[in-house]
Amino acid sequence: MSEEAPARRRQARGQRRMEQLTDAAAEVFAEAGYARATTNAIAARAGVSPGTLYQFFKNKEALAEALATRYREQLRAAHEKAFDVGYAQLPLPELIDRMAAPMIQVNLDNPGFKALFADAGMPERLAAPTRALHQAVVGKIEEVLAARAPSLPAAERRTTAVVATQIFGALLGTVVSAAEEEREIWIRELKRALQRYLEPVIA
Amino acid sequence: MSEEAPARRRQARGQRRMEQLTDAAAEVFAEAGYARATTNAIAARAGVSPGTLYQFFKNKEALAEALATRYREQLRAAHEKAFDVGYAQLPLPELIDRMAAPMIQVNLDNPGFKALFADAGMPERLAAPTRALHQAVVGKIEEVLAARAPSLPAAERRTTAVVATQIFGALLGTVVSAAEEEREIWIRELKRALQRYLEPVIA
Amino acid sequence: MSEEAPARRRQARGQRRMEQLTDAAAEVFAEAGYARATTNAIAARAGVSPGTLYQFFKNKEALAEALATRYREQLRAAHEKAFDVGYAQLPLPELIDRMAAPMIQVNLDNPGFKALFADAGMPERLAAPTRALHQAVVGKIEEVLAARAPSLPAAERRTTAVVATQIFGALLGTVVSAAEEEREIWIRELKRALQRYLEPVIA
Amino acid sequence: MSEEAPARRRQARGQRRMEQLTDAAAEVFAEAGYARATTNAIAARAGVSPGTLYQFFKNKEALAEALATRYREQLRAAHEKAFDVGYAQLPLPELIDRMAAPMIQVNLDNPGFKALFADAGMPERLAAPTRALHQAVVGKIEEVLAARAPSLPAAERRTTAVVATQIFGALLGTVVSAAEEEREIWIRELKRALQRYLEPVIA
DNA sequence: TATGAATGAGTGTTCATTCAT
DNA sequence: TATGAATGAACACTCATTCAT
Secondary structure, X not given: OOOOHHHHHHHHHHHHHHXXXXXXXXXXXXXXXXXXXXXXHHHHHOOXXXXXXXXXXXXXXXXXXXXXXXXXXXXXXXXXXXXOOOOOOOOHHHHHHHHHHHHHHHHHHOOOXXXXXXXXXXXXXXXXXXXXXXXXXXXXXXXXXXXXXXOOOHHHHHHHHHHHHHHHHHHHHHHHHOOHHHHHHHHHHHHHHHHHHHHHHHO | OOOOHHHHHHHHHHHHHHXXXXXXXXXXXHHXXXXXXXXXXXXXXXXXXXXXXXXXXXOHHHHXXXXXXXXHHXXXXXXXXXXXXXXXXXXXXXHHHHHHHHHHHHHHHOOOXXXXXXXXXXXXXXXXXXXXXXXXXXXHHHHHHHHHOOOOOHHHHHXXXXXXXXXXXXXXXXXXXXXXXXXXXXXXXXXXXXXXXXXXXXX | OXXXXXXXXXXXXXXXXXXXXXXXXXXXXXXXXXXXXXXXXXXXXXXXXXXHHHHHOOOHHHHHHHHHHHHHHHHHHHHHHHHOOOOOOOOHHHHHHHHHHHHXXXXXXXXXXXXXXXXXXXXXXXHHHHXXXXXXXXXXXXXXXXXXXXXXXXXXXXXXXXXHHHHHHHHHHHHHHOOHHHHHHHHHHHHHHHHHHHHHHHO | OOOOHHHHHHHHHHHHHHHHHHHHHHHHHHHHHHHHOOHHHHHHHHOOOHHHHHHHOOOHHHHHHHHHHHHHHHHHHHHHHHHOOOOOOOOHHHHHHHHHHHHHHHHHHOOOHHHHHOOOOOOHHHHHHHHHXXXXXXXXXXXXXXXXXXXXXXXXXXXXXXXXXHHHHHHHHHHHHOOHHHHHHHHHHHXXXXXXXXXXXXX
C-alpha cells in the first residue's frame, strides 16, 4: 500500500529479533551467570548466527544492559503502581500488600534477573543502575515513612527504609526460587516479616 | 641449632606463601568475582609467579576451595559459640545478640567472602558446601524455636527459621559493606529487625 | 542458480580447510613428533589462526586421530587389495608383489605417518588402534600361511607371520625415507628379503 | 690416610649420583618417551631434588645424551666382540650367532633404549649419533660381506648390509619387548631370518 | 654439594568480536 | 540483513631451569 510498508515490516522484524535475542540471553544468563554465558550460546539459543547478534547488540554487555533496562522498566512501572497509592490512609497490612504485589509479579515474570543483577561477576557499568534502582525503592519507602511516621528522625527513617528494602529483596529471592506450590506461603511470610518490622514505627 | 631448622624454616615460608596467596585470592575474587578473577592476577597480587601459585594450589578451584574452607571453618566455630548457649533461659534480645555477634565478626574478618560464595559463576562443587552451611544455620534456628516456641507447628517453625536466616544474611551484607563508623548502627538495626520478626513467635 | 549454492560453497570451503589443517598437521607431526608439535604451529602452517583449528578439531588429539583414521582407512583399503587375492595359486614372488605393492603405495602417499604412529609420545588412545591394525596384518599373513603351508604348526605359523610383518615394516621405513631415485632398489630388496624368509616355509 | 682421600670419596659419590640419575632417567624415558618425561620426575625417581640433577647434567638433553653415550659405548664394545671374529672361516649360522649375541645382550641390559633412540620426539642432536652408530654396524657387515662374498658388486653389498641391519634391528625390538619365557623363540627366529636372507649371498 | 621453592616462557584451548560473502 | 568461518588476545596450567639458603 504505502511505500513505508516494507520499512515498517523490516522494523517489525528487527523488533522481533531483538526480543528473540534478549529472551535467549535471559535464559542463558540465568542458567550460567553473566561471566560463564557465551554470546555464541545466546545466539544459538535465539536460533540466529553470532553475526546477527552483533547486528543488534554492540557487545555482550549491551545485551545484559538491554535485559537490565527491560527489567528496570518493568520494575519502574511496578513501582508506580506500588507507590502511587493513597497510602496515607491505608492500614499497614494492606499498604504492604499493595506495595509488594507488583514487585513480586515482575520478578516472577523475569526469573533469574534478580540473581543476575546481584552477580559479583557483572561489569560495574551494569551493576550501577541496578543499585540506583534499589536506591529509588529506598527513597520511596522513605516517603511513605515520612507521611506515616512523621515523628521519626530522618536518620532513623533512612535506616528503616534501607532495612525494609533489604528484607524485601532477600525474601523476594526466596519467593522467586520457590516451587510454585509453596510460593504463596513465602509471599505471606514476606509480608508478615515486613509488617512486624514496620509496625512499631508506623503504628 | 638443630638439623631440622632449615626444614622448619622452609615450612614456615611455605605457610607464609600460602597465606599470601589466599589473601591475594580473597582480594581478587572479591573484586572481580570467581569467573573474572585470573590466576595470573592472583599470583601477581601475591607478588609471586604463576608457577608458584600452582606449587601450592592444584588449580583455580582449589584456591577458592581453600578460601571457602577457611571461611566455613571460622563460621562453624562461630556457630558453636553462637548456639552453644543456654538459650532456653535468655531473653530474646540477648539471645539474638549472642547468636549474631560471632557470625558478624567472621564476616567482618573476611570481607568479600559472603559475596563470593553467593556468586552465580562459582563452580557447583564450591557452592554446594556453602549451601549446606546455610542449611545448618537454619537447622540451628529451628532448634532454638523448638525450645522456645514449642507450640509452633513444624511447618511454620521451618518457614520462620528460613526467613530469619534470610533476614540475617541480607542485613549481614549491609553491615559488612558499610563504612566502619556506620557499622554499629547497622548492627543494632539488624538485631532489631530479628527481634521484631521473632518476638511474636517466641513470646 | 540454486539457493543452496552458498551452503554448498561453504561446505566446500570447510572441506578445504580441514584438508589444509590435516595436511599441516601431518607435516608438523612428522617433523616434530606428536608431543613437540604445537597446535599453534599447525594452525600457522595451515595459514589460519588457532581458533580456526579448534572450529574443526576438538583438540590436538582429535587432529592426530583424524590423521590416524585417514591413514588407517587407506591401509585397510590397501589390505583388501593386498589380501583379497586368489593367493592359493600364485607363485611366492608374485604373491609378495601383490601384497606389498598397495601397502607401500599408502605409505609413500603418507610420508611420516608410519613414524608418527610408532611415536612413543603418542597418547595411548591413538596408539592402540594402530597396534590393532598391525595385528590384523599379522592375522592375514597367518591365513596365507595356513593355506600355503598347511603342515606348519600353529605356533611356528604365528612366529613366522610376526617376523614377516616386522621385516616388512622395517624395510617399508627404508623405502619411504629413501630418495626417489633409489626407491625401486629398496622395494626390490624388500621383496627379496621376504621371499628368502618365506620360501623355505611355503615351498 | 692420604689427603686426596676426601676428594676421591667426593668423586666416588658424584659417580654414584650420576648413575642414580642416569638409571632413573632410563626408567622414566622408557616409560614416558623423551618428550613426556619430566626432569622433575627423573630427579624424584633418583631420590634427589631437581637442583641436584642440574648439578650433574646441564639440561634434559644432556641426560639423554649421557644415556645415549652409555648405550653406544656398550654397543661399541659389543661390536668389537661381535666383529673381532675370525669370520672368514666360520659357517654362516655360527657367524650370525656370534654377531647377534652381544648386541642382543646389550639391548636386554638396557631395555627401552632402542625404543628411546628411535623416538620421533627426540632432538636431532641425539638422533644423529645414534644414526652414526647404525651406519657403523652397516659398515661392519659390509666388511664381512666383502670378505665372504667378494664377487658381490659394491652397490649390492651395501644394499644387502643395510637390509640385514634393518632386519636385525626390527627383530631385536621384538626380542627385547618379548616376555622372558618367549625370548629364546624370538632370538632363534631372528637368527633364522638373517640366515635365510644372507645365505644366497654368502653361499 | 644438596635442596626445593621460585621462575616465566610457552602450551592447549576458549570466546567475544569481525567480516567476506 | 543474515551468515558462520575466522580471528587473536587471554586464560589456566606445565615444566625446564635457576638460585637463595
